[in-house]
Amino acid sequence: MFSLFYGLWNYIFSKTEFHVLILGIDKTGKTTLLEKLKTLYSNLEGLPPDRIVPTVGLNIGRIEASNTKLVFWDLGGQSGLRTIWEKYYEEAHAIIYVIDAACPSRFEDSKSTLEKVLRHRDLQGAPILILANKQDIANAVSAEELKRYLDLKELDERPYMFEAVSAYDGTGIQEGVDWLVEVMERSKRTEMLRVRAGVTGPVSI
Numbered sequence: 115m116f117s118l119f120y121g122l123w124n125y126i127f128s129k130t131e132f133h134v135l136i137l138g139i140d141k142t143g144k145t146t147l148l149e150k151l152k153t154l155y156s157n158l159e160g161l162p163p164d165r166i167v168p169t170v171g172l173n174i175g176r177i178e179a180s181n182t183k184l185v186f187w188d189l190g191g192q193s194g195l196r197t198i199w200e201k202y203y204e205e206a207h208a209i210i211y212v213i214d215a216a217c218p219s220r221f222e223d224s225k226s227t228l229e230k231v232l233r234h235r236d237l238q239g240a241p242i243l244i245l246a247n248k249q250d251i252a253n254a255v256s257a258e259e260l261k262r263y264l265d266l267k268e269l270d271e272r273p274y275m276f277e278a279v280s281a282y283d284g285t286g287i288q289e290g291v292d293w294l295v296e297v298m299e300r301s302k303r304t305e306m307l308r309v310r311a312g313v314t315g316p317v318s319i
Contacts, residue, residue, distance in 0.1 A: 131183040132298050133205050137231060138212035139223050140191040143247045147212060147281035148175045148188045151291070154284055155179055163282055171195075180295045186210075196227065203236035207298050207307060208243070210290075215246035215254040215278070225264050232268035239303040241273040243294050250280040273297040 136144045149161045155177035173188040187206075189199050209231065213224045228244075231237065244264075246257040255263075257276040275293050279286035298304055 130299065131185060132207040132295075132304070133185050133187065134208050134210055134294065135199070135202055135206045136186055136188040136210045136212065137199060137228075138191050139193075139196075139220065139227055141217075142191065142212040142214040142224070143281040144188050144191060144212045145169050145173055147210070147245070147247070147279075147287070148173055148186055150281050150284050150287060151175060151177055151186065154287060155291075171198075179291050182295050182299070184291075184295070199231070200234065200236065203234055205307070206237065206240060207301075207304055208241040208294055209237065210243045210245060210294070212245045212247050212281075213260060214248055215256075215260055216248040216251040218255065221260075221263055225266075228264070229266065229268060232266065232272075239272050239301065239306070241294065241297045241301055241303065242269070242275075243290050244274065244276045245281075245286075245290060246276060246278045247281055249278050249285055250282045254278075272303075273301060 136148060138144050146163050149163075152158050152175055169188060169190040171190055175186045175188065177184050177186075187202055189195070189202065211228055211231070214220060232242070244257075244260070246255065246260045248254050257278040261276045275290070277286050277290040277293070279290060281287070
């Protein structure tokens with residue numbers, strides 16, 4: 115009887131865990147974002163921006179937000195490293211895609227890379243948070259301007275949001291994370307991953 119009640123208690127009160135990919139081409143601020151997330155949501159102080167080096171492979175960060183555990187996988191964005199992204203797609207509940215909003219000359223590369231991500235069948239239905247990063251720089255474009263430029267038709271197939279942020283000073287990050295947690299909790303993608311893992315429990319759609 116004890117094991118039955120313990121199992122029920124554990125099911126009701128244990129925190130949900132979501133896996134989130136942090137993607138984007140190189141030098142957009144992905145790792146700076148991950149370190150700022152650690153600072154904002156945990157007792158751990160993230161690395162200062164001047165100590166962050168380009169990611170070769172994978173950085174992992176864990177936080178808790180809205181009674182939910184989030185595991186972030188920050189993947190290197192150099193062109194030669196993007197081929198490894200696909201290895202992580204199947205287990206991802208959602209995507210954070212980071213764009214350097216202060217560097218319009220690289221928007222086209224960011225757009226074509228993002229379109230390839232969105233077309234991949236292993237990410238079908240995954241919610242995506244697109245961050246117009248580096249808002250601390252004077253000439254950074256707004257989230258709305260970036261959305262108009264990208265004009266992504268593939269976004270109609272999944273929950274998405276554009277958010278203007280600064281991974282340097284933290285502007286806009288918590289608003290984006292709050293949205294991401296909300297949509298992941300009720301997304302069809304989450305339900306599909308739970309069924310695949312053999313975990314039962316309703317998710318409202």
